[in-house]
Amino acid sequence: MKKKILVTGGTGYIGSHTAVELIEDGSEVIIIDNLTNSEAGVATRIGQITGTTPELAVLDICDREKLSEFFHDHPGISGIIHFAAYKAVGESVRKPLEYYRNNIQTTVNLLEGMKTFRIPGFVFSSSCTVYGQPARLPVSEDSPLQPAASPYGNTKRICEEIIRDTIAADPNLRGISLRYFNPIGAHPSALIGELPRGVPENLVPFITQTAFGLRDELKVFGNDYDTPDGSCIRDYLHVVDLAKAHVTAINRLVEGRNKSGYETFNLGTGTGVSVLEAISSFERATGLKLKYRITDRRPGDIEKIWADPSLANRELGWKTNISLDESMRTAWEWEKFIRKSN
Numbered sequence: 001m002k003k004k005i006l007v008t009g010g011t012g013y014i015g016s017h018t019a020v021e022l023i024e025d026g027s028e029v030i031i032i033d034n035l036t037n038s039e040a041g042v043a044t045r046i047g048q049i050t051g052t053t054p055e056l057a058v059l060d061i062c063d064r065e066k067l068s069e070f071f072h073d074h075p076g077i078s079g080i081i082h083f084a085a086y087k088a089v090g091e092s093v094r095k096p097l098e099y100y101r102n103n104i105q106t107t108v109n110l111l112e113g114m115k116t117f118r119i120p121g122f123v124f125s126s127s128c129t130v131y132g133q134p135a136r137l138p139v140s141e142d143s144p145l146q147p148a149a150s151p152y153g154n155t156k157r158i159c160e161e162i163i164r165d166t167i168a169a170d171p172n173l174r175g176i177s178l179r180y181f182n183p184i185g186a187h188p189s190a191l192i193g194e195l196p197r198g199v200p201e202n203l204v205p206f207i208t209q210t211a212f213g214l215r216d217e218l219k220v221f222g223n224d225y226d227t228p229d230g231s232c233i234r235d236y237l238h239v240v241d242l243a244k245a246h247v248t249a250i251n252r253l254v255e256g257r258n259k260s261g262y263e264t265f266n267l268g269t270g271t272g273v274s275v276l277e278a279i280s281s282f283e284r285a286t287g288l289k290l291k292y293r294i295t296d297r298r299p300g301d302i303e304k305i306w307a308d309p310s311l312a313n314r315e316l317g318w319k320t321n322i323s324l325d326e327s328m329r330t331a332w333e334w335e336k337f338i339r340k341s342n
């Protein structure tokens with residue numbers, strides 16, 4: 001029998017790529033999204049890629065009653081992958097309560113739904129932001145967590161703790177938090193990808209928009225860090241590789257192969273890449289020249305972080321396969337696709 005998986009935020013960037021991989025893995029996918037930061041047409045494009053258009057329920061998970069009605073109407077869900085959340089670091093500093101209400105309430109409501117409707121598996125979209133600036137690199141899952149630098153980061157940490165405590169109190173529940181490093185790139189079809197509203201905060205959308213001529217130049221935030229070329233270091237992984245980790249994680253829970261009720265995994269390549277190296281990769285992959293300028297540091301930036309992904313490699317049998325250059329190439333193909341279609 002087909003597994004029925006609920007993907008919240010399934011028309012968003014990582015959610016849509018995960019929906020594609022789940023369908024290609026043979027699962028039935030149902031999406032809940034309130035479309036505050038995405039478009040309903042993404043479900044159609046998932047259908048164009050896979051041949052199966054997932055059901056899209058447009059609702060706000062903060063609404064407990066509506067969510068309960070949804071679960072009533074959709075029996076037999078065996079797992080939830082929870083992406084739906086606000087995610088802009090700067091905005092979260094200006095609007096902390098909106099972030100706490102939305103990101104925490106949705107998680108609590110879904111966990112309550114799992115208990116009531118006997119849904120065993122929950123995969124949570126977390127972030128390496130929970131580690132702050134780690135003392136030791138690469139960072140493994142047992143590194144101490146640090147106070148969050150933003151309300152956004154704090155919601156990730158708080159939600160992880162809520163999931164852990166809920167699972168500890170109920171032997172029927174199982175959960176995995178996936179701590180992403182920096183997801184980039186787009187599906188090779190160029191039909192789905194990241195769609196930032198307004199000026200992008202993240203590096204790769206800013207690079208592709210600059211290359212397209214929507215932005216004058218990329219500002220490289222600092223070249224006086226304690227790194228080989230002075231710019232910050234991150235661990236950039238392709239969104240399709242990341243999406244595949246969700247398929248492995250939810251299958252592990254639904255099939256009861258997890259080692260303990262609650263687990264956390266780092267998802268990254270294991271390789272650190274500087275901002276200047278990322279720019280070179282983009283130029284190599286596309287044959288374009290990018291206009292950029294070194295500016296001041298961005299407040300709150302972490303100097304360097306990259307993953308030790310060996311636990312996910314070993315336990316989930318997952319590793320990244322797509323190179324940085326290929327990630328940049330697909331990000332660029334996607335940028336061209338959205339500009340043509342808008």
Ligand code: UD1
Pocket residue numbers: 087089127128129149153182201202203204206218219220221222232233234275298300301302
């Ligand atoms: C940021 C958040 C992180 C969140 C993630 C979501 C901070 C401190 N961290 O991660 O909590 O989970 O987004 O995707 O905000 N850069 C430039 N110029 C730009 C944009 C970025 O030089 O115009 C540099 C940054 O200084 C950084 C690197 O590019 O070194 C990556 O930045 P970004 O894509 O914003 O990701 P993070 O800062 O790693």
